[in-house]
Amino acid sequence: MSERVTDDGVAQRGAGYRKGPVLLRGTQIPDQTTDQRLLAGPQDTDWLHNDPWRVMRIQSEFVEGFGALAEVGPAVSVFGSARTPRDHPDYAAAVQVGRDLVDAGYAVITGGGPGIMEAANKGAHEAGGLSVGLGIELPFEQGMNEYVNLGVNFRYFFARKTMFVKYAQGFIVMPGGFGTFDELFEALTLVQTHKVTGFPVALVGVDFWQGLLDWLHGPVLDRGMVSAADPDLLHLTDDPTEAVKYVLERGAELAAVERAAQAASADAPTEG
Numbered sequence: 616m617s618e619r620v621t622d623d624g625v626a627q628r629g630a631g632y633r634k635g636p637v638l639l640r641g642t643q644i645p646d647q648t649t650d651q652r653l654l655a656g657p658q659d660t661d662w663l664h665n666d667p668w669r670v671m672r673i674q675s676e677f678v679e680g681f682g683a684l685a686e687v688g689p690a691v692s693v694f695g696s697a698r699t700p701r702d703h704p705d706y707a708a709a710v711q712v713g714r715d716l717v718d719a720g721y722a723v724i725t726g727g728g729p730g731i732m733e734a735a736n737k738g739a740h741e742a743g744g745l746s747v748g749l750g751i752e753l754p755f756e757q758g759m760n761e762y763v764n765l766g767v768n769f770r771y772f773f774a775r776k777t778m779f780v781k782y783a784q785g786f787i788v789m790p791g792g793f794g795t796f797d798e799l800f801e802a803l804t805l806v807q808t809h810k811v812t813g814f815p816v817a818l819v820g821v822d823f824w825q826g827l828l829d830w831l832h833g834p835v836l837d838r839g840m841v842s843a844a845d846p847d848l849l850h851l852t853d854d855p856t857e858a859v860k861y862v863l864e865r866g867a868e869l870a871a872v873e874r875a876a877q878a879a880s881a882d883a884p885t886e887g
């Protein structure tokens with residue numbers, strides 16, 4: 616009878632071959648152990664581009680992201696155009712947002728890129744605070760802006776977007792394009808569907824955003840696509856300092872409501 620060695624190196628006379636939890640006998644017994652296959656020389660690399668391997672990479676983005684950001688503390692995410700020039704008033708407003716957030720004891724989280732992201736990180740950095748950049752791999756990569764002092768680079772938009780919400784107590788949204796709309800509407804959808812609670816959102820730039828609010832209050836509401844209270848999830852202002860004040864105060868109010876609701880449900884008598 617042949618002698619086989621298990622993955623654990625245990626010789627098994629006549630008992631078959633144990634591969635993890637699987638028992639193999641007769642023709643099912645492989646020629647090589649799992650370790651031998653692992654250590655074998657160059658093989659074809661198609662697996663690198665297959666979904667099961669991608670799942671491992673995706674998982675590692677969450678593990679690395681959670682690990683890097685777990686101790687960020689109170690924070691607000693700031694969004695806006697990657698293309699805003701440094702001499703534009705929106706840039707100055709975003710610097711002010713970053714500075715005010717740090718002065719109030721909050722970290723600033725951005726996409727780590729140029730434009731508004733750079734401006735908010737600059738304000739946070741200059742105020743001596745925590746300036747977080749969640750970068751994304753793009754074909755026209757610009758790299759993490761120089762004002763980020765804690766940066767994490769992501770391959771996948773969806774993993775990165777989880778971090779913007781998970782580690783922030785609210786959003787401040789400056790004028791921007793599709794990327795900014797995507798981040799804004801993701802937050803609104805999560806609030807509307809109660810996936811996140813107590814999450815204030817402020818828009819800075821009345822001229823720029825008023826058209827969106829008119830559309831939400833007009834055709835969107837008239838046709839019943841949102842409920843009456845939904846457009847009020849957005850606070851519109853021209854003043855960056857007011858935007859910060861709103862997000863922090865509204866956030867504190869909503870958190871208090873949430874705590875009271877939790878206390879009430881804990882005190883409620885249980886049935887049975």
Ligand SMILES: CC(C)=CCNc1ncnc2c1ncn2[C@@H]1O[C@H](COP(=O)(O)O)[C@@H](O)[C@H]1O
Pocket residue numbers: 693694695696697698725726727728729732750751753755757790791792793794795796798
């Ligand atoms: C100049 C240029 C296009 C650079 C791209 N570099 C970027 N780096 C990091 N995040 C980005 C970048 N482009 C878009 N985003 C994401 O999308 C938003 C801006 O997109 P948009 O410019 O509004 O549509 C940002 O809040 C950011 O989270």
